[in-house]
Amino acid sequence: MTDQIYTGVDVGGTSIKLGICDRQGNLLHTFEGPTGTDGGPQVVLQNIVTYVRQLVDQSAYSWEQVAGIGIGFPGFMDMKNGIVKFAPNLRWENVPVKDVLEQELRKPVKINNDANIAALGEAWAGAGKGVDDLVMLTLGTGVGGGIITGGKIQEGHNGMAGELGHIQIVPDLEAIKCGCGQKGCVETVSSATGIVKMALDALERGEKTMLSMHEDITAKAVLDAAREGDEVARRIVNRAGYYLGRTMSILALVLNPKRFIIGGGVSKAGDILFDPIREAFAQYTPPSSQEGVDIVPAELGNNAGVVGAAGLHIRG
Amino acid sequence: MTDQIYTGVDVGGTSIKLGICDRQGNLLHTFEGPTGTDGGPQVVLQNIVTYVRQLVDQSAYSWEQVAGIGIGFPGFMDMKNGIVKFAPNLRWENVPVKDVLEQELRKPVKINNDANIAALGEAWAGAGKGVDDLVMLTLGTGVGGGIITGGKIQEGHNGMAGELGHIQIVPDLEAIKCGCGQKGCVETVSSATGIVKMALDALERGEKTMLSMHEDITAKAVLDAAREGDEVARRIVNRAGYYLGRTMSILALVLNPKRFIIGGGVSKAGDILFDPIREAFAQYTPPSSQEGVDIVPAELGNNAGVVGAAGLHIRG
Known part of the structure; x- marks a missing residue:
C-alpha cells in the first residue's frame, strides 16, 4: 500500500480522538486517549504527538504514507498561522500548535475549530457528501x-x-x-x-x-x-x-x-x-x-x- | 494599446449604464441609453448589443481588446448558465441572456444580479479595495x-x-x-x-x-x-x-x-x-x-x- 493517507485529530476537554482517512474520506482506523488538559499545552501537544504515532503504528499504514495531519480544537484560532488563540475548555491562550507539531512530526499540520471540522467531515463523507x-x-x-x-x-x-x-x-x-x-x-x-x-x-x-x-x-x-x-x-x-x-x-x-x-x-x-x-x-x-x-x-x-x-x- | 479591457453593463428598469474597465478596475469610458423595457427581452437585448458596440466605438479602445462582457440585472438568475430567471422590474422570466448575447457579440458573457455586481465593484475598485x-x-x-x-x-x-x-x-x-x-x-x-x-x-x-x-x-x-x-x-x-x-x-x-x-x-x-x-x-x-x-x-x-x-x- 503506497496510497496517501490523512490523519485527523479531534481535541476535546477530556479526550482526544484520532483517525486515519483515505483520499475519499473513508475512516480506516481510529485511536483515542485522554487529553491531559491539566498538564497545560505542553502535555497536550506531547500527547497528540504520541497518539498520532500510535495511531499509525497500530494501523495497516506506514508513516511515509501520511500526507498531512489536521487537528480540531474547541475555541478560536488563527487558522492561517496555526495558532490556537483562545480555548476556554483547555484554558489555552495563543498556543502555536502548527509550529510545535510540524517540528516534532515533520508532516504538514493544519488546524481549525471543532464546529468547522464537524461540518467538513459531514460534507466530505457524511450527510453532505456531494x-x-x-x-x-x-x-x-x-x-x-x-x-x-x-x-x-x-x-x-x-x-x-x-x-x-x-x-x-x-x-x-x-x-x-x-x-x-x-x-x-x-x-x-x-x-x-x-x-x-x-x-x-x-x-x-x-x-x-x-x-x-x-x-x-x-x-x-x-x-x-x-x-x-x-x-x-x-x-x-x-x-x-x-x-x-x-x-x-x-x-x-x-x-x-x-x-x-x-x-x-x-x-x-x-x-x-x-x-x-x-x-x-x-x-x-x-x-x-x-x-x-x-x-x-x-x-x-x-x-x-x-x-x-x-x-x-x-x-x- | 493592446491591453485587454472589460465592459460592464448595468441594466435598470429605465436605463442601461455601460463602462469600460482595465484589469485594475479603473473606469475608462462610459455610455448610457434607455432600457426599452416595454419592448420586451428582444428589444432590451438588442439595445445591449447596440450600446456595447457604441461604447467601444466611441472609446480609445478596439473591439479586439474586449476580453469579456459582464452584465448585471435586477432580479434572480442562474449565473452558471447565464439565464435571468425572474426580473420583476423588467417583467422577464427565463431569458437566456448569455446564449443570445454570446451569439451576437462573439465575446464571453457573464451575468449576475445588481446588488452583487455593486458589491464586487466596490470590492474591486472602491471602498473595499484590497x-x-x-x-x-x-x-x-x-x-x-x-x-x-x-x-x-x-x-x-x-x-x-x-x-x-x-x-x-x-x-x-x-x-x-x-x-x-x-x-x-x-x-x-x-x-x-x-x-x-x-x-x-x-x-x-x-x-x-x-x-x-x-x-x-x-x-x-x-x-x-x-x-x-x-x-x-x-x-x-x-x-x-x-x-x-x-x-x-x-x-x-x-x-x-x-x-x-x-x-x-x-x-x-x-x-x-x-x-x-x-x-x-x-x-x-x-x-x-x-x-x-x-x-x-x-x-x-x-x-x-x-x-x-x-x-x-x-x-x-
Whole structure:
C-alpha cells in the first residue's frame, strides 16, 4: 500500500480522538486517549504527538504514507498561522500548535475549530457528501456552526465565521442572557443547556409535567418526555425547534446553502425536533430561498470531527 | 494599446449604464441609453448589443481588446448558465441572456444580479479595495445585499445568496408586512421606502414634525429634517440605523467579514445614519466578532454596478 493517507485529530476537554482517512474520506482506523488538559499545552501537544504515532503504528499504514495531519480544537484560532488563540475548555491562550507539531512530526499540520471540522467531515463523507454548499448546526452544550461554501470551510477574515449559536433570534422581550454576554442567542433555547433551562423554569413555575419525577433534568429526559406526549416537554422542544428553524431561515437568505445538517446529541430526538424546525423554516423563508434546500440529520456522529480534521489538507 | 479591457453593463428598469474597465478596475469610458423595457427581452437585448458596440466605438479602445462582457440585472438568475430567471422590474422570466448575447457579440458573457455586481465593484475598485471578505448593503427602494468572500461573489447553491434585505430583524410585535410576503424584514425599516412609510405613519398619528410641511415625503426629506434636529425624523432615522446595525451584527457572526460597505441613496445621509448603525452593531455583536471589522460608506456611487459587472470576468 503506497496510497496517501490523512490523519485527523479531534481535541476535546477530556479526550482526544484520532483517525486515519483515505483520499475519499473513508475512516480506516481510529485511536483515542485522554487529553491531559491539566498538564497545560505542553502535555497536550506531547500527547497528540504520541497518539498520532500510535495511531499509525497500530494501523495497516506506514508513516511515509501520511500526507498531512489536521487537528480540531474547541475555541478560536488563527487558522492561517496555526495558532490556537483562545480555548476556554483547555484554558489555552495563543498556543502555536502548527509550529510545535510540524517540528516534532515533520508532516504538514493544519488546524481549525471543532464546529468547522464537524461540518467538513459531514460534507466530505457524511450527510453532505456531494453537496458543495451547506451549513451544519451542532446541538450540544451550545449550538455550534460550520459553513461549507464551494466545498470548503468558510473562515471569515479572522477565523470567526460560522458563530451561528450566537445569532440573536429570540425577541428581546422574552430573551434570556447567554454565556457570550448577549441576550436571546439561539443557543439559549436550542442547545441541550437551553432545553434543560426551559424545563427547570417550567418546574419552578409549578407546571404539571412528568419531568417533575426526575432528580436531574437532562435534555434527553425532556426530549423523551416530549415523545411520550408530555405537554410541557413538547412545548419546550417546539420552542427549541422553532427558533432553530427561524435562524436557518436567516442563514438561507444570507448563504443560500443546498443543505442544512443538524448534528449533536439533541438532534437524535428525531421528528419531534425536526418537525418544528422544518415548519418554522418553511413558514419564515421566502419561497425562492427555500427552493431545493433540504434539512437532514448528521450521519457521522462523533466521528465527524476526526474525518473533517483529516479532510483539512484536501478541502480545508 | 493592446491591453485587454472589460465592459460592464448595468441594466435598470429605465436605463442601461455601460463602462469600460482595465484589469485594475479603473473606469475608462462610459455610455448610457434607455432600457426599452416595454419592448420586451428582444428589444432590451438588442439595445445591449447596440450600446456595447457604441461604447467601444466611441472609446480609445478596439473591439479586439474586449476580453469579456459582464452584465448585471435586477432580479434572480442562474449565473452558471447565464439565464435571468425572474426580473420583476423588467417583467422577464427565463431569458437566456448569455446564449443570445454570446451569439451576437462573439465575446464571453457573464451575468449576475445588481446588488452583487455593486458589491464586487466596490470590492474591486472602491471602498473595499484590497479587502477580500466584505458585505455590501445598498439602501435604496429596497435593501440590496452582496457578499464577497475570498475576493469573489458568494452566489449560494442556486444564486440566491445575499438576499440580505429580507432578514427578519424587527420583532413580530412591531413588524410590518414586506413586499416579499414576510414580516419585519430589515428592508421595511432601513430602505428609502421604509423611511417614507415610517414618516407617513408618524404624520397620520398626528405627531409634531417639520415633515408635515412637505407635500410629498421622500427619504431625503426625512434625513434632512433629522439633520436639522426634527425629533420625529431623528427617531425614524435612528430606527432605520438600529435595525440595520442589528442585521449586520448577525452577518458578522455568520460571515465574519473584514468590512461592511453601506451604499445607495439613503447612505448619503452620513453620520446621522452611520452613528446609530455603528452603535447598534457595537452593542449587539460579541467582541470577538467585532475585532478588526469596519463600517464604511460606498465610494463608487452609481458606477459601482458597471465596474463590478466588468469585474465578473476577473473576479466573478
